[in-house]
Amino acid sequence: MELFINTLLEKRDAESKLVDCERVLWLNQSEDCAVTISIIKKTGVPEIKRISSIEQELIEGVMIKREHDPYSRFMVSEELLTPKEIRLRDEAWKCIKDIVELEPNIYNPKERYEIIKSEMKRTGKGKNLYYKYLRYYWTGGKMVNAILPRFRKCGGKGSKKNPTQKMGRPRETSISVDPKLKGVLISEGHRKIFDAIIREVYLKINRRDSVKYTYIEMLKKYYQVGTTKKGRYEIPIIPPGHDVPSIAQLRYHIRRYYTKRKLLIAREGEVTFNRDFRPLLGSETRKATGPGQIYEVDATVADVYLVSSIDPNIIVGRPVVYIVVDVYSHMVVGLYVGFEGPSWLGVMMAIENTVENKVEFCRQYDIEITEEEWPCHHMPDSFMADRGEMESKNADSLANALGIKIMNAPPYRADLKGIVEQQFRTLNVTLQPWTPGAVKKEYKKRGGPDYVLDAKLTLKEFTQMMIEMILQRNNHHYMEYYPLDKDQALDKVRPVARDLWNWGISHNHYLKNVHPDIVRLNVLPEAKVSVNREGIYFEGMYYGCEELARQDWFVKGKTQKVPIAYDRRCMNYVYVKTDNGKGFIKCDLLAKSSRFINMSLEEVKSTRYEEKLSRSMYYNETELQEEVTLSAKLEAIKNEAMKRSADNQDHSLTKSERKSNIKGNKAVERDMLRKEQAYELGKSPNEGTDEQSNPGDHVIPLETYKPKSKLGLLAKLKETEEKKHG
Structure with missing residues (x-):
């Protein structure tokens, strides 16, 4: 190297x-x-x-x-230097300009000492001065400006001063009246009082008390020397003005020791500071480097009242509008207009719309477009949203299954989603002249028209307006303040959302192609449910399908827990998740749960609750009484049997004798029962009730017969018959 x-x-x-x-x-x-x-x-x-x-x-x-190089700050032009700095620099340079040229001898300690010693004799200047200038020159990069005086290091920056005499502009009273009236010299004790009253009064959040009020409170609390009675009031007494700090000194203390940032955060709160007072030096667009890296999603209640599509005389209220915007290109990539939310159900519909084919979506509202006019049917790398809808288990399912990051802005920081917030403001303001029933921000005058009664649009017509507005902004709105980067400028890209989108896709994008059904599956609410031989059980309903039956899911003895997705708006189907949310099996509501057909989850819960309530009330009022009645009847029958048995029991029979020939006894009892129950067609109900017409009057009643031998009932009956026909 x-x-x-x-x-x-x-x-x-x-x-x-x-x-x-x-x-x-x-x-x-x-x-x-x-x-x-x-x-x-x-x-x-x-x-x-x-x-x-x-x-x-x-x-x-x-x-x-x-x-x-930390000394590069000395490389400044002469115009930026003060005359004093130039003069002192030139004097220092005059001292060392000859000896610094003596390289490499000047770097030898012994020779350097001799050289400096001879210069001291010649000029009469001190040794330390030469060493200081040489060190400035060498450490500063061997530049003449490196020996400039270090004025900016003077004065004890950041340390508190304790002067011995009054500083600043003299007071008028000390000039015109008495020099003794010059005021108070601020000491450390006064500063402690200043800091205390600033904390107690001036820095109280959301109070916004003035310096004047703070000053008066300080005099009352810390400088009073007594009190006096004035009417029914007790008035504090303070010293004369020249014996207490002035309000100007308090103001100076605030300016000197409290930064603007610290004051604003203390008085307004950190959230308000970040939203309304922080520096605006960056660009939100620069957070994303290509289409699909960040989608911002948010909802607002539209400033218009709508009417029913069935009866235009019925006002149905203000719709909720969800918009999804690509941060990089400002392209609106998803839309939902309805009466859901703001809630997960609403944001679910907006997210689903981001992957929906926009040509087919617009056709539902009788608007014909080409693929090029709205080419957005993708999922992003991450979603940016408010806390709430996207801070839930539903959002976690979306993130885990599709690998999408979820980012939530802190509370009260709508400015972090400035692009989608600006879209809302623009759409509301632009559409207002064409929306009868639009909300007027000014107060309604007495006797004036009521804008609610002006409502004329249905939900479909308002959605058509929103789509047309979005198409215009996506394809033709020139964003004057969009921060084009160098490559975009070289390619002469217009700051129009569609052009930026197309340019970004050709250079660097983060878009994901996901089938709409998979997105719907993972934005739907999820539940862990049990499966048994009766089917998939969820909220009192049973579901099943042939495919799962073929896989032996419903075999007796096999139970398991499975994740399902469901649409709470209609519970006719649930979807068993497979492959970690990347696939599903559709299951139908079974016939035994058919009473819940076409019901929403809320209706199902309401129906089940009413059934439970009805069952509970019937049991408490009727069934419980009938169960007691039944118990009493059965008890009476049992007691009667017990009594008859006790009266007629033959204690001479052994246990073996009583249990003998049970099968034969049963056959005899069956024959008797058959004769009694035999049909006789054409017989009147009362016929045969007298003794003469009763064919069985000669038969010995069973209750009068007591077996006394092991021959059994059948042998005894045969013996009786033989004697009769003897």
Whole structure:
């Protein structure tokens, strides 16, 4: 690495902190010799070094070349110097101009001492003066201006002064009346009082109290020497004006020790300062380097009242307008006009519109355009929005699935989305003359017309106006203050949104092609739901489809949790997310949940709540009583059976005897039951109720028979029949 005279060489430690910085004063390549001097050390002197050693340190990275020369500030023209600075510089140069030419001898400490000693005898000036001028000359790059006087380092910058006598313009009273009335000399004690009252009164946020008010409060609180009674008021007594600080001294203290920024932040608040008072040196457009890097999205309530599309006599209120704007080109890339929001549902529709084919979108509103007039159907690298809609789980789903960054402006910082905010203002102002029912900002005069009653436009007609306005601004509006960069200027790009968009796409863009269905899938609300043999269960509804059935999702014993997307406006379908949100399976509402067909999620929840409420009320009022009634009836039947069993139980029978021939007993009981239940067609209801017509009156009733042997009921009946026909 080749060295040159005046090259600056930096040395830094392991933590990259500056250790030293040396300037090359003299070089001798043949002797491998260099002379350097530290520009940081206040007592630095020229040092002799090997050129090869310096080059080796540069190769190893121990030492690096410094690009910026801190002494370049001395390279100023003569016109910018004061006569005093020029005079003192020339006097200093006259002292050393001959000895600095004695290179390299002047760099040898012993020879330098002898040279300076002879000059001191000749001129009578001190040794320190020569060393100071030489050091100024060498560290400053061996320029004459390097020995300019350092006036700007004088005065103790930033330190508080403690003068021993009154400073500033004398008061009129001290000149015309009495020199003793010159006023108070401000001491450290007075400054503490100033700071205290400034904090307590002047810097109170949103108070905006004047310096005059602050001064009066200071005198009342810190300088009163007593009180006096005046009527029913107690009045503070303060010393004469020449014995207390003046309001001018308080004002000077505020100017001297409180910056404008500090005052504004304290009195207005940091949010208000950033919005209304901060420097406006940058350009928001320069935040993006190509189309699609940043889209700004925001909503506003339009300044117009609309009427129903069914009945023009019905006023339906003011619509919500969502606009998405590309920061780089100022192109409006997405639009939604409706009555949703401001909410996620509204911003969802605007985001979906950014990827929608604008030719088809405009055709829905009877507007025919070409692809070139609105060539925007892409997703960006990032969205910039307000906190709220884009600070939610829905926005996280969009970011995670499609790899889109979400940026949210701080509260009350609409200025950070200035491009989309300006679009709103322009569209509202421009459209107002053509929108009957437009909101008038001035107050309505008594007896004057009511602009709400002037409403004539439907939502579709107002949307048509918005589209036409956007097409005009995208294709023909000349942005006079757009900051074209050098390449755009060379290519003679007009500051028109469409031209900037097309130029940016051909040079550098961040646009992503995403199918509208995938965007819709990821802007829809998401839920984690369970799947079982009955289907996909969500909010009391069951969904399913053939594809999932073929994959055995609904087999008994198999349960799982899956992510779904749903459109709360109509719950006929849900969409099972696959491939991390890049695909989906559509599921239909099953027949057992058909009562929810064509309902919104809110309607479903309302219906379920009403069903639950109705069921609860019926149970408390009717079903609960009927359950108690049933319990009582069953208890009575049981008790009757228990009583009959107790009255007729034969305790002589063993357990084995009671359980014997159960199958045969069942057959006999079945035969008896069949005879009783046999049909006899044409028989009147009361026929056969008397004893003579009852064919079974000769049969022994079961309840009177008590088996006493292991023969069982069947054997006993046979025995009885044989005796009868004997």
